[in-house]
Amino acid sequence: MHDGQILMVFKQPSDSPVRVCTVSPDSTYLSTGAADGSVVLWSIPQTKFHRSAVVKDGSVVACAFSPRGNILVTGSSSGDLTAWDENLKCLYNGKAHDLGVTCCHFSPQPTTECGLGYFQLASCGQDCEIKVWLVSFGSIRDFGIRYQFTLNGHSAPVLSCAFSSDGQILASGSVDKSVIIHTVKTGCILHILTHHTRYVTSCALAPNHPLLASGSMDKTVTVWKLENANDLPVYSPKIETPCPVEFWSEQEVADWLSEEGLKEVEQNFKANNVNGKKLLHLTKESLQNDLKIESVGLCSKIVRKTEELKGNVNPDSSSIPDEFLCPITWEIMRDPFIASDGYSYERKAIEDWISRKKRTSPMTNLPLENLLLTPNRTLKMAVNRWLEDKKYVKPNHLPQVTTPVD
Template sequence: MMAELIRTLSDHIDDVNSCAFSDSLLATCSLDKTIRVYFLSDYNEVSFSPLRGHTYAVHCCCFSPGQTMLASCSTDGRTIVWNMCNGQIMASLEHPSCSPVRVCRFSPSNMYLVSGAADGSVVLWNVSLMKFFRSGLVKDGSLVACAFSPDGSVFITGSSSGDITAWDDNMRCLYNEKAHDLGVTCCDFSQQPVIDKKSGNECFQMASCGQDNEVRLWLVLCERGLEVQCKVTLSGHTAPVLSCAFSSDGQMVVSGSVDKSVIIFSATNGCILHILTHHTRYVTACALASNQPLLAVGSMDKTVTIWKLGSSSQSTVGRLKRTGAHIENWTEKDVRNWLSAEGLDEVEQQFSSNNIDGKELLDLTKDTLLNDLKIESLGLRNKIMRKIEELRSKMKATSSNIPEEYLCPITWEIMKDPVIASDGYSYEKRAIESWISTRRTSPMTNLPLENLLLTPNRTLKMALNRWLDTRPDHKDDQVIT
């Protein structure tokens, strides 16, 4: 997983509390009482931004399913619905108790808008009429989190007391459980259903995070009555986790914390894929776009950072390494990019004039490098062959069905002592120590490392042990804890 910072937005003059994507827009809100709306095409603000209507801090914002409306809620006790064509207020919905409103969400059908308040009350608003529909009350604490299941049959709320509660549209409490000992802070559903291994039934995944420094993944089954099961607890943050979000494909969970970091987890096995440490104060919000590989992160440092996930122009080596299993399908351009990323620009002309593609690359030998490509330097030929051997090892490891996150990006061997470097990637400790002894760049991005600190990745180590327990052919690789 590659994450490249592509833009920093610094228009708010106080803490950023929430971020939300539509297909073409990004909305952010702040303690400064405003909501700002940006085009994703160039990150310039739309003509009607900032939106001003709240009289106190704005805590949350969200787009409607049709993306024609934006809802925002505030300490002023109101949830405002904005027209995204012109920025005009369509409705100002005053919470019955006038309590500060902390969270708001549209239902998938756009029939309802839910708002949760500091006094523990939750209200369903009829969107078409823009009027009060029903309300409920959690047994303890402030309401600070909410998410609808993708089918809209239930919605989950989270409270400062640590409970998660499931409701139907009749405001009947279907389920209640203590989820985070010190309080829930956020929750989010994956839009992609999964199959429960025990029952064989389709269910939904939900992520929650809290003041206990943890992120939890839940299975929510709606087949025969509502059932909620904790699937796994994700560890990695060293302070309360304030925000979490699923990727649109359900493969990743992103979380932001008081420890100023953002962690990207694999939702499949709970491994840490990447750690972002750009912000200088608490990370309060994170959101993933549904139709683009974009991540927005909001912070108490008053900024919003936009990250591109996946490949980037500055990480050709990382992209090619991740697609190593398909080297035989590389084009001639891919091979030239690989040579450039590996610091072998001086032989690009020989490779290009001989039409070396991925299949030809894998067939190269020292003799063909000398006799056919006319590369006379012995040291250069040896260096090229070492790089080709790395690619062959990558192919072999991937064809053995070893999850890529368990392989060291330097050696392409199963890690036994994984550590996290300052670039946010995990490596085998000995391999990265050897690497940084001669250079101070990231093996994955080629960019300078911020520092040489290596942090043990205990979450990955535990996941490795669990995976190795299921693989009799890898018993000898057992990680010692």
């Protein structure tokens, strides 16, 4: 962390894309979970492979070490939770969430029930629920996982959950664009935070300060002060439009590209002195021929964004999350598939692209490693839920904290 030097590089033995990773509390092990269901433990002090295993079904999409570091819990896209010991011996496997687990997190502090000691484990999933489990922390011989209760409140898949350092509250983020803060002891909702305009993919509570960070597909990270009664964000950067687009300078166009996640084409625009007036007249053909942007996906995205600037896009369609749109057609994906470049495309669009003997990525223009297409079921479910819930109305009343949590 001092100079950015690479200390070690680990490569998943199965050569499958790594979906999730975590480090044990004492930094003894790094755990990685992959799309093919493989779980690997790496020894950090010895910088080498330690053990590997495979989950019963699906991809590994979540993992967490117990506070003592002797238990690893993984969650799969099939909905199972699996507990492993330090040698990746399976201690427990069971169904936790219909449609798949998305995240799991241990409470740092132990709890007691009927005189026995446990750590609480939270898991969340595509079924819109957060479940809390009791994990015994005695010897491995006495290991067990027991369901405790379910936390509700989200109206769409829950993508992330995190305990506070004292284990008293649990924060969660969802496809419904909200962050909910729950009390663990009573299961009550303390706050519903609806600041984000896209779905919330991550959340984290600071160890020693009353701060919550939430990350979203709206391209912002918002930091909240928990003791603030109005729950106003401490910091959430936004780029304001200083003047009508046609009067934008070249630098203002570059700032707009950065805000829209298009920084990679900034140099192409600067080399061609694209100001606001030129921006409004760009077409796919001029982007490819004049600005030399070869990626069809990027050209489609730029054209759509400029149409939004001109007000030529239906308000309903402009609210569609970018990640739901096919990079080739720039239309909402009904049957998304992942190509070997890591991007998702509408199945017919990418099949047509490949059938025209284009063995390159529509997004990067680099050669595709292979022509394998994998269904993106998680994205498909998110799209379907968004289509069903796009009339979702944010709640007007936000529950407030009236007394401190013990």
